Amino acid sequence: MLRACAILFWVALFESQSLAAGAFRDDVIELMKKAVQRAMDEGEAPGAVVVVGLGEQREMLVMGQRAEQPQKALMSADTIFDVASLTKVVATTSVVMKLLEAGKLELELPIKTWLPEFVGEGRDEVKLRHLLTHTSGLAAGIALNPGWMGREAGRNLALTARPLRGVDEVFRYSDLNYLLLGEIVERVSGERLDRFAEKEIFAPLKMNSTGFVPAESLRGRIAPTARDEAGDWLRGVVHDPTSRRMGGVTGHAGLFSCAEDLARFAQMLANGGELDGVRIFNEETVKLMTSVQSPPTIFARRGLGWDLDSAYSRSRGKIFPLGTFGHTGFTGVSFWVNPATKSYVVVLASRLHPDGKGNVIPLQEELATLAAESLLNVDFERVADAFSPRLSEDEVPTVLNGIDVLRRRDFAELKGLKVGLVTNHSGIDNGRRSTIDWMHEAKHVNLVALFSPEHGIRGMEDRDKIADGRDAKTGLRVFSLYGERRGPSAEQLAMLDVLVFDIQDIGCRFYTYISTLQKCMEAAAKAGKRVLVLDRVNPIGGEVVEGPAVLDKETFVGCHPMALRHGMTVGELAMMMNAERGLGCDLEVIKVEGWKRGMEFDRTGLPWLNPSPNMRSLNAALLYPGVGLLESAVSVGRGTDTPFEVIGAPYVDDARLAFELNQAGLKGVRFVPERFTPKASVFKDQVCGGVRMVITSREDLRSVDVGMALACTLQRLYPKEFKLQAMGTLLLHPTTLKAIKEGQNWKAIDAGWSLELEAFKKRREAFLLYP
Numbered sequence: 001m002l003r004a005c006a007i008l009f010w011v012a013l014f015e016s017q018s019l020a021a022g023a024f025r026d027d028v029i030e031l032m033k034k035a036v037q038r039a040m041d042e043g044e045a046p047g048a049v050v051v052v053g054l055g056e057q058r059e060m061l062v063m064g065q066r067a068e069q070p071q072k073a074l075m076s077a078d079t080i081f082d083v084a085s086l087t088k089v090v091a092t093t094s095v096v097m098k099l100l101e102a103g104k105l106e107l108e109l110p111i112k113t114w115l116p117e118f119v120g121e122g123r124d125e126v127k128l129r130h131l132l133t134h135t136s137g138l139a140a141g142i143a144l145n146p147g148w149m150g151r152e153a154g155r156n157l158a159l160t161a162r163p164l165r166g167v168d169e170v171f172r173y174s175d176l177n178y179l180l181l182g183e184i185v186e187r188v189s190g191e192r193l194d195r196f197a198e199k200e201i202f203a204p205l206k207m208n209s210t211g212f213v214p215a216e217s218l219r220g221r222i223a224p225t226a227r228d229e230a231g232d233w234l235r236g237v238v239h240d241p242t243s244r245r246m247g248g249v250t251g252h253a254g255l256f257s258c259a260e261d262l263a264r265f266a267q268m269l270a271n272g273g274e275l276d277g278v279r280i281f282n283e284e285t286v287k288l289m290t291s292v293q294s295p296p297t298i299f300a301r302r303g304l305g306w307d308l309d310s311a312y313s314r315s316r317g318k319i320f321p322l323g324t325f326g327h328t329g330f331t332g333v334s335f336w337v338n339p340a341t342k343s344y345v346v347v348l349a350s351r352l353h354p355d356g357k358g359n360v361i362p363l364q365e366e367l368a369t370l371a372a373e374s375l376l377n378v379d380f381e382r383v384a385d386a387f388s389p390r391l392s393e394d395e396v397p398t399v400l401n402g403i404d405v406l407r408r409r410d411f412a413e414l415k416g417l418k419v420g421l422v423t424n425h426s427g428i429d430n431g432r433r434s435t436i437d438w439m440h441e442a443k444h445v446n447l448v449a450l451f452s453p454e455h456g457i458r459g460m461e462d463r464d465k466i467a468d469g470r471d472a473k474t475g476l477r478v479f480s481l482y483g484e485r486r487g488p489s490a491e492q493l494a495m496l497d498v499l500v501f502d503i504q505d506i507g508c509r510f511y512t513y514i515s516t517l518q519k520c521m522e523a524a525a526k527a528g529k530r531v532l533v534l535d536r537v538n539p540i541g542g543e544v545v546e547g548p549a550v551l552d553k554e555t556f557v558g559c560h561p562m563a564l565r566h567g568m569t570v571g572e573l574a575m576m577m578n579a580e581r582g583l584g585c586d587l588e589v590i591k592v593e594g595w596k597r598g599m600e601f602d603r604t605g606l607p608w609l610n611p612s613p614n615m616r617s618l619n620a621a622l623l624y625p626g627v628g629l630l631e632s633a634v635s636v637g638r639g640t641d642t643p644f645e646v647i648g649a650p651y652v653d654d655a656r657l658a659f660e661l662n663q664a665g666l667k668g669v670r671f672v673p674e675r676f677t678p679k680a681s682v683f684k685d686q687v688c689g690g691v692r693m694v695i696t697s698r699e700d701l702r703s704v705d706v707g708m709a710l711a712c713t714l715q716r717l718y719p720k721e722f723k724l725q726a727m728g729t730l731l732l733h734p735t736t737l738k739a740i741k742e743g744q745n746w747k748a749i750d751a752g753w754s755l756e757l758e759a760f761k762k763r764r765e766a767f768l769l770y771p
Contacts, residue, residue: 023057028374035366036063042762044358045332045349047075047223049259052371053267053344054378060259066223069354070233073220080209080222080258081348082239084329087255088178090210090265091197093132093305095185097285098200104188107132107304114184115159122163128184130167131177132304133294137165141175141252144241154246155183169412170588171300173312175242175252182251194249204278205268207261212249214256222256223350225331239331239352253330259348266337266344290325290339291386297409299591311591311769314361315347317368318771323386334364338372340383345371362765399604402534402571402590403427403435403502413532413588415444417497420488422451422481422520425458426504426611427534435502435534440474447476448495453503453516454482455612482512486556487519493527502534504611505570507541508625510557510730513611517570518559518577525585533589535571535769537604540622542567542597542770547625547704548733548753549760558732563760564704565625567597568767575767589769596771600698614643619695626707627693631681632726634714635688639680646676647710648690650683651721657713658691664709664746668701670694708736708746715740 029052036048040063047064060077067073083090099105105114107129112118118126122137130136142157158179165172182193189196194212202210214222214236224235228244238244240253248254264275269290273281289304300310306325307313315334316324320343326336332351337344345368351358372380406413407429419439421427427435439447450457456466457478466480479492488499499520503513517533524531547564554560560577562568568576571589578585595604601618602608610616615624620643627636627644634652637643648654654673661671671691678684695701714722728737739749 023054023376024052024059024374025376028370029059029061032367032370032374033061033063035363035370036061039349039360039363040064043355044360044363045351046353048347048349048360048363049075049077049079049081050348050367050371051259051263051266051344051346052374053263053270053346054375055270055342056267058263059374060263066221066350067235067353069224075223076221078209078221078258078260079348080214080218080256081333081350082223082225082234082329082331083255083257083262083333083348084240084253084331085175086257086262086327086329086333086335087253088251089305089327089335090257090262091193091201091212091255092178092181092185092251093289094201094280095189095193095197096128096132096181097281097289097304099185099188101282101285105184111180111184114187115180117159118180122166125167126163127167128181129293129304131181133298133302134171134173134177134300135168135294135298135302136174136177137163137167137169137172138174138176138180139164140172141242142179144245149245151246154179154242154250158183166412166415168295168297169409169415171294171298171302171310175240178252179242179250182249185251192249193251194254201280202261204280205261205264205275207257207264210255210257210261212254212256213247221258223353225350225352226354226356259346262335262346262348263344266335266346267342269337270339270342270344272339286339290337297412299405299593314768314771315364315368317345317365317370317372319369319372319380321380321383321385328364332358332360334368336368338383340386341375341378341380343372343375343378359762359766399537399595399599399606400430400593401536401606402592403429403438405593406534406590407438411439411442411445413590414439414442414498414500416446418446418448418495420449420451420492420496420499421447422453422499422501422516423457423503424452424455426609427502428607428609430606432607432609436471436474436476439500440476447474449492450474450476450478451481451488451492451499451520452478454512456480456482481516481519486516487523490523490527493523493529496529498530498532499524500532500534501570501574502536503570504536504609505538505573506611506615506621506624507538507565507567508628509547509562509564509566510628511612511624512556514570514573515556515559517574518581521574521578521583521585521587525583528586530586530588531574533571533574533587535569535589535592537592537595537599537601537606538567538569539601539618540565540625541600542569542768544702545757545761545764546702547757548731548736549756550753551732552734553732555732557730561760562764563757564629566760566764568764569769572764572767572769575769576764579767580763591769597768614638616641616643617645620644622695622698622701623693623703623706626703626705627710629704629707629727629730630710630714632729633682633711633723635676635678635681635683635690637676637678638682639678639684640676642692646674646690646692648674648676648688649714649718649721650686650688651718652689652714653717654689654691656717657689660713660717661691661709664713666702666706666709666746668695668697668699669706670696705746705750708740708749711740712744712746712749716743
């Protein structure tokens with residue numbers, strides 16, 4: 001049970017408390033306040049408590065409401081939060097490490113040593129280390145249906161769970177791992193988890209408001225989450241349904257804590273296991289659990305319990321270096337410590353209150369970034385990363401696409417499975433070798449069939465209705481997904497266990513490879529088959545997002561509501577479409593390694609290969625989201641040496657068009673008068689007047705604005721000749737067409753879709769995998 005805090009901090013609607021005069025930059029602290037206020041205004045959380053620490057010095061922000069329902073209550077510094085999965089590290093991992101120090105547990109022993117009933121069907125291979133690093137192969141949790149209730153029922157479900165994969169094959173974040181760890185702690189210590197954690201960790205650290213199952217007397221200080229199944233507010237009762245059914249004391253969830261206590265815990269870890277003369281851990285123990293413990297075959301870097309560098313690390317922000325460790329919790333909490341500088345940031349918010357719809361991941365990322373910026377006399381550019389991306393001796397130190405990562409793992413995710421591969425010529429590794437060849441020759445992969453998108457399996461077809469065929473090199477059947485059907489048939493999927501997708505996208509909504517991906521996911525979900533996406537970099541970068549983001553109808557060039565230039569990878573888009581469309585696809589993404597959102601293709605070190613016949617350069621790709629919109633109305637250079645870098649028509653005065661566009665106020669691009677004769681597509685074999693687009697600054701270029709300026713100018717100069725309505729096929733946004741026809745300029749049109757663009761940016765935040 002929780003004990004009352006010795007000192008109560010009651011604060012007004014907003015307050016900043018500083019215990020560190022001169023330790024933090026006031027201007028950056030102000031930016032942190034604004035970030036929290038913005039999240040509150042957008043309904044992401046009713047309030048927050050944020051702590052930034054540097055050694056013994058600390059800055060605390062307290063903002064907003066603790067509760068909005070059933071009665072409003074102001075946030076206070078001593079507010080107690082349901083910290084959800086912080087339970088895993090603050091409580092469970094901590095007491096496991098205490099038992100390791102005492103010699104009562106060993107990392108490399110199978111867990112059947114302490115749980116003798118956990119045997120058979122792959123269970124015998126699971127070691128203590130596998131549970132702590134989420135590499136056990138066990139499922140993410142135990143099923144809630146059919147209905148069960150009680151501690152014994154939950155324990156039995158955990159102890160009889162069968163691994164879905166072999167150990168060390170895949171990182172799967174799992175509550176089940178920590179349910180089992182909690183059971184191990186109780187059997188080895190002879191005490192219930194909450195009492196053992198209180199005795200060994202919370203009481204010595206004077207974490208007086210931390211524990212499981214809070215006392216009724218503390219209810220007024222607790223931030224509620226959401227309503228339970230009966231419609232009652234969860235306040236002092238754990239939100240996690242599994243833990244709640246088991247009585248609120250479990251290894252994966254159930255802990256409640258406040259900012260003061262978690263700051264003390266962070267400071268103890270930053271000090272190497274000691275605080276105020278009390279040593280909780282040996283220094284070597286802290287180093288062990290906060291250094292890389294996951295195997296070389298796993299991309300996600302985890303310590304023992306702690307997150308280091310994985311898909312869950314976004315809340316670490318953009319400045320704290322590798323070697324910073326932390327964790328997050330489903331309810332809206334995050335916790336990160338940088339041991340090199342003895343600094344930390346704790347963010348506590350109840351994002352689920354009151355409607356269950358809040359998303360504080362972007363806020364956590366922003367606050368962690370600002371927290372690092374706020375530290376006076378700390379230069380993180382001088383703090384070396386504690387580890388770097390793992391590369392085998394024969395690999396070039398560059399960005400690795402999903403196929404490179406999968407190959408390094410010796411195709412562990414596909415071992416013993418019947419595989420269908422959706423790919424084309426763009427599916428290559430960083431040595432330009434085909435994914436088809438790698439999988440066909442891999443000993444443990446049974447590649448059964450190939451599926452080809454638009455342009456065919458070798459990317460040479462520039463026509464509709466491509467027929468099925470056979471791959472000449474491997475002899476495998478090739479099923480076309482750009483012919484009579486756009487997705488795999490039930491009969492084709494029946495002979496497979498998993499469908500793998502590996503195609504290079506170009507970062508534009510109407511580039512059809514992502515539509516093929518969506519159709520594959522839909523078909524796989526209906527057939528109950530897994531989909532494995534080998535992610536690839538977005539060649540035009542992942543930071544800039546532009547264009548309208550609402551469709552008047554869904555088509556093969558507009559398969560899902562997203563911005564024209566979406567700034568996402570195919571893996572991120574797969575996650576978005578799966579979630580937002582409710583596909584229920586069993587989806588796994590093999591992440592890219594070493595790529596950051598600000599990197600365009602030529603900064604990755606990866607070889608360029610034209611992903612489609614007319615996408616021949618990075619410049620073309622950068623211009624495509626805007627220029628490509630006009631390809632049914634005028635010539636965009638198809639049938640020339642530089643598609644999408646020139647545009648024109650027989651009726652265009654090239655000098656006049658170039659002059660008008662150079663006066664339009666577009667940044668990052670200049671227009672040169674040019675006459676050309678396309679050998680294909682619109683205006684084939686006709687001399688066209690037009691312009692060549694010269695990119696002068698990629699950072700400033702906004703290609704959709706370029707497309708709008710081109711359309712507006714051509715409509716104004718040549719209203720009878722220019723086929724404006726032909727743009728509708730790819731644009732799928734009648735409001736924009738109407739605005740162009742009415743003579744609005746590109747700036748007004750850009751402003752017209754700002755709200756839907758901002759809404760898309762907010763939607764996509766939940767699916768971004770890369771910093």
